[in-house]
Amino acid sequence: MTNWKKPPRLFIPGPVLVKDDVLQQLARPTLGHRLKEYAQLHGETTQMLKKLLFTEQNVFLSTSSASGIWEAAIRNCVGLDETVLCTCCGAFSDKWATVAKNCGRKVHEMKVDWGKPVLPEMLDEKLAAGKYSAVTLVHNETSTGLTNPVEQISQMLKQKYPDVLVLVDSVSGMIGLPLKFDELGWDVAFASVQKAFAIPPGLAVAAVSNRAMEKSKDTPNRGYYFDFQLWAKSNEKNQTLVTPNIPHIMALNYQCKKLLDEGIENVWKRHKQMGDFVRAWAKENFDLFCDQKYASNTLTAIKNTKGINVAETINAMQEKHNTVFGNGYGKLKEQTFRIAHMGDINLEDLKELISWIDDEIR
Numbered sequence: 366m367t368n369w370k371k372p373p374r375l376f377i378p379g380p381v382l383v384k385d386d387v388l389q390q391l392a393r394p395t396l397g398h399r400l401k402e403y404a405q406l407h408g409e410t411t412q413m414l415k416k417l418l419f420t421e422q423n424v425f426l427s428t429s430s431a432s433g434i435w436e437a438a439i440r441n442c443v444g445l446d447e448t449v450l451c452t453c454c455g456a457f458s459d460k461w462a463t464v465a466k467n468c469g470r471k472v473h474e475m476k477v478d479w480g481k482p483v484l485p486e487m488l489d490e491k492l493a494a495g496k497y498s499a500v501t502l503v504h505n506e507t508s509t510g511l512t513n514p515v516e517q518i519s520q521m522l523k524q525k526y527p528d529v530l531v532l533v534d535s536v537s538g539m540i541g542l543p544l545k546f547d548e549l550g551w552d553v554a555f556a557s558v559q560k561a562f563a564i565p566p567g568l569a570v571a572a573v574s575n576r577a578m579e580k581s582k583d584t585p586n587r588g589y590y591f592d593f594q595l596w597a598k599s600n601e602k603n604q605t606l607v608t609p610n611i612p613h614i615m616a617l618n619y620q621c622k623k624l625l626d627e628g629i630e631n632v633w634k635r636h637k638q639m640g641d642f643v644r645a646w647a648k649e650n651f652d653l654f655c656d657q658k659y660a661s662n663t664l665t666a667i668k669n670t671k672g673i674n675v676a677e678t679i680n681a682m683q684e685k686h687n688t689v690f691g692n693g694y695g696k697l698k699e700q701t702f703r704i705a706h707m708g709d710i711n712l713e714d715l716k717e718l719i720s721w722i723d724d725e726i727r
């Protein structure tokens with residue numbers, strides 16, 4: 366690349382800042398993906414992910430971004446003439462409903478105002494009134510900075526709708542927020558690695574329940590690239606169906622070791638501390654976009670109550686400090702701005718960022 370300038374430090378909600386030691390993992394010599402060295406890497410990585418996600422079921426690595434798993438979850442877990450209930454509370458949950466429609470499934474959308482959570486009672490009412498084989502849920506809505514009350518929702522689903530498959534996008538939640546897959550009774554949960562795993566984009570991780578695997582067997586037209594049955598056959602050999610993104614898997618292996626060393630509960634705590642800090646600043650100077658009770662610990666969407674020019678502020682930060690935060694997403698572009706606090710960062714990094722934003726808006 367000519368005129369290479371050091372790119373800005375990222376506080377956008379993905380891709381997030383990647384530390385140099387992690388980047389170095391991407392430069393290790395390549396392994397043959399059908400050789401024993403790869404199998405060892407793959408097996409070790411999926412075992413560590415099982416610990417981090419609290420599951421004894423299936424964990425897959427997909428050389429795709431998370432959007433691929435939106436499609437995979439639908440194509441494997443929703444029959445061609447079945448209906449999926451998609452809960453929609455922001456740009457990403459809306460997009461998943463679109464993906465389900467594009468896969469030719471019958472989709473009912475349960476719309477909630479942006480900035481408001483999906484509540485168990487709303488979902489209960491919808492599920493009671495229709496016949497659904499699966500429900501889609503976004504753990505952490507990156508467009509609104511909101512974490513849905515997934516524990517309460519999952520309890521309700523387990524008690525009242527044990528036959529409905531629970532498909533969860535945890536793209537900006539996984540690792541930063543508590544996620545105990547087996548206990549929650551989820552069937553698919555996934556993330557791409559450019560969020561709280563703090564790895565460059567290009568790989569996704571998916572936990573899949575045994576019952577989702579059974580369902581997939583009977584679901585026709587699963588395609589090839591995202592077929593859970595083909596994935597499982599390869600996983601048995603500690604391989605992937607297609608040539609995987611091996612450098613990313615090396616980085617993931619490295620990050621999983623670091624996360625286990627830190628202790629996943631401590632990782633969640635660190636994210637909560639960062640969330641508390643950014644929220645306190647946001648409330649003092651602006652306001653939160655979403656209901657505070659549901660505000661996310663991996664990113665904050667801040668209501669632009671002062672009418673600052675978000676784009677100009679971000680440009681100025683880049684000019685002066687080679688650092689950027691996120692603008693609002695989609696229709697919220699100038700109404701909000703977003704600060705990501707996930708991955709390999711800590712309070713000190715955020716204090717510096719906030720002091721620079723303070724200088725800019727004063």
Ligand SMILES: Cc1ncc(COP(=O)(O)O)c(C=O)c1O
Nearest residue numbers: 430431432457507534536537557
């Ligand atoms: C909640 C959520 N779901 C899905 C996606 C899409 O992920 P990817 O870009 O890795 O396909 C994103 C991306 O930001 C997201 O935040």
